[in-house]
Amino acid sequence: MSTPLKIFLTGATGYIGGDILYQLNEQYPDFTYALLIRSEDKAKTVRSRYPKARIVSGGNDDAAALEREAAWADVVIREFSVLVTIRGYVNANVKDTADSSDHAGAAEALAKGLVQGHSASRPGFWLHTGGAGILTYFDSEVNKMFGEEDNKVFNDLDGIDERVDEIVLNTGIDHGDVVKTAIVAPPTIYGQGRGPASNRGRQVYELVSFILKEGYCPRIGKGLSRWNNVHVHDLSRLFERLVQAATDPSLQANPEVWAGRGYYFAENGEHVWGEVSTAVGQEAFKQGLVKGGPPELRDLSINEAVNSSAGFEAGSWGMNSRGVAERARKVLGWKPQERGLYDELPDIVRSEAARMNL
Numbered sequence: 001m002s003t004p005l006k007i008f009l010t011g012a013t014g015y016i017g018g019d020i021l022y023q024l025n026e027q028y029p030d031f032t033y034a035l036l037i038r039s040e041d042k043a044k045t046v047r048s049r050y051p052k053a054r055i056v057s058g059g060n061d062d063a064a065a066l067e068r069e070a071a072w073a074d075v076v077i078r079e080f081s082v083l084v085t086i087r088g089y090v091n092a093n094v095k096d097t098a099d100s101s102d103h104a105g106a107a108e109a110l111a112k113g114l115v116q117g118h119s120a121s122r123p124g125f126w127l128h129t130g131g132a133g134i135l136t137y138f139d140s141e142v143n144k145m146f147g148e149e150d151n152k153v154f155n156d157l158d159g160i161d162e163r164v165d166e167i168v169l170n171t172g173i174d175h176g177d178v179v180k181t182a183i184v185a186p187p188t189i190y191g192q193g194r195g196p197a198s199n200r201g202r203q204v205y206e207l208v209s210f211i212l213k214e215g216y217c218p219r220i221g222k223g224l225s226r227w228n229n230v231h232v233h234d235l236s237r238l239f240e241r242l243v244q245a246a247t248d249p250s251l252q253a254n255p256e257v258w259a260g261r262g263y264y265f266a267e268n269g270e271h272v273w274g275e276v277s278t279a280v281g282q283e284a285f286k287q288g289l290v291k292g293g294p295p296e297l298r299d300l301s302i303n304e305a306v307n308s309s310a311g312f313e314a315g316s317w318g319m320n321s322r323g324v325a326e327r328a329r330k331v332l333g334w335k336p337q338e339r340g341l342y343d344e345l346p347d348i349v350r351s352e353a354a355r356m357n358l
Contacts, residue, residue, distance in 0.1 A: 004028070005247065008056075008069040010036040010106075011079025012046055015202075016129055016186070016235065018195015020077060023236035024243060025050065034069055042197060049196040066109035071117020075125045075246055076110055077239065111171040111179075118178045125246040127239060128168045130185040149224040150320040156185075156265045156327040172259030180252065182242050182262035186235050187228035187321055188271070190344050192351070194233070200351070201232065204341070206313040208280050208352040212289060213309060216298040217281040220305050220318030223274020223297075227321045228267035231338035235266050241332040256331050265323040268336035273317040279342065283349045289358055 007024065011017025012035040024031065033053040037043040043055045058065040070076050110126065118124035172181030193199035211217055242264075245251035255261055274297075281295040305314035328334040 004030040004032060005074040005243070006032045006034070006072060007075050007077065007243075008034045008036070008073035009077040009079075010060075011129075012037065012053075012195065013042045013197035014079050015193045015195065015198045015200060015232065016189065017077070017079030018197060018199070019193045019232045019236045020079070020239045021050070021196075022194040023233070023240050027240060028243075034073065036065070036069070046196045060106035063105060063109040066106055067113035067116070070110045070113025070124070070126075073124065075127065075243055076114060077127045077129075078107075078110065079129050107168060111168075114171065114179045115175050120177045123177070123252070124179050125242075126168060126171065126179060126181045127242050128181065128183045130183045149222075149226065150322070152320070152322065154265070154323040156263050156323065156325060157330070169260065169263075172262065176259050180246070180258040180262075182258055182264065184235070184238060184242075184264045184266055185323070186230055186266045187323070188316075188341070189230055189232050189235060190341050190348065191231040191233055191338060192347070200355070202313055203227075203316050204229075204276065204280075204345075204348060205352055206310050207277060207317065208284075208349050209356065210308070210310045210314070211277070211280050211284060211295060212349075212353060212356060212358060215290065216295045217277040218300050218305060218308075218310075218314070218317065219274045219277055219297055220300055220302055220314075223272070223277065225273045225318050225320050226270050227273065227316065228265070228270045228323060228325075229341045230266045230268050230336065231344070233338050234268060234336040237337070238264065238266050238328055238332070238334050241328070241334050245332060254331070256327070261327075264328045264332075265325040266328060267323065267325045268338070269340055270322060271341050276341070276345075277317070279345055280349060283345050284353075287346070287349060287353070289349070289353050 009017060009021055012021050021033070021035070025033065033050065034056050035046060035050070035053050036056045036058060037046055038059045043057065046053065047055065056065055056069055114124040114126055168181050168183055171179050188203045189201045190204050191201070245257055251257050278297060284290050285294040300308070302315060302318050305318060306312055308314055
């Protein structure tokens with residue numbers, strides 16, 4: 001790349017953002033990185049790993065800082081992983097958390113900075129992390145059935161209007177000459193993160209923790225709900241591909257890459273939640289973490305699941321989220337390289353047991 005890019009990344013201490021930072025810094029150490037960090041303790045941790053990075057003190061409520069950095073950067077990468085956008089029933093029964101609630105103000109500030117700080121001759125690029133949990137909408141609000149199989153499979157080449165992140169999409173559409181936007185919607189994410197702080201995924205990891213803590217394997221309904229999955233390293237490579245596209249004149253102007261068409265699923269297959277739960281129990285027994293045989297399979301209602309020790313994460317175990325990552329493969333040449341979820345389960349069980357001091 002002829003000119004090193006200026007990258008503004010939020011979420012460097014998170015699971016996704018930290019791994020993206022690692023991937024980009026390994027490939028492009030000459031880039032200039034500005035990292036939004038909420039606390040000084042976390043900033044110290046990040047500085048120890050990335051001494052050349054510029055720390056921007058603040059959070060999602062610091063509109064002025066977000067605007068300023070978005071105007072400065074060539075590429076803005078926002079980690080906003082709504083792991084599960086479980087609307088309706090489940091959202092009525094759990095409280096929003098800081099990392100799962102939509103921060104429209106932050107998105108608006110980034111949009112404003114990008115538009116004001118860039119031009120047609122120097123466009124800004126906004127890479128936004130969404131979440132494939134939005135596809136659970138049909139189970140939570142339309143069908144209102146949990147743990148059932150659903151044959152509805154989305155793809156990211158057609159039917160983009162079925163999935164909306166309005167602020168990001170509208171910025172890329174209304175100001176497409178100066179701001180190029182792309183939304184990446186990962187499903188279940190697994191694998192050891194390489195960031196400076198959080199290295200652990202959520203859905204499967206909370207399932208493993210639940211089984212080790214409660215001593216049984218949960219199954220919501222018939223346990224037939226399916227989700228796609230992706231290794232966190234492969235997800236970071238997709239972001240790297242988008243950063244590369246931001247420097248490639250042939251892709252900078254390609255409408256299939258950005259704005260209204262720039263919506264990317266990221267997956268390398270799918271899993272059935274009831275089968276994963278059983279497999280985790282068997283692996284826990286194999287590793288000697290439970291005695292007397294694999295834990296029993298126990299049926300839970302969706303209400304029992306989200307009010308269990310696993311919290312709102314458990315809701316995803318009873319809903320379907322199925323989307324094929326056609327756009328990333330076809331338009332960007334992205335190819336997942338890491339091993340699959342079931343192959344990773346022994347390491348996940350082992351890491352969770354160590355975290356729990358078992």
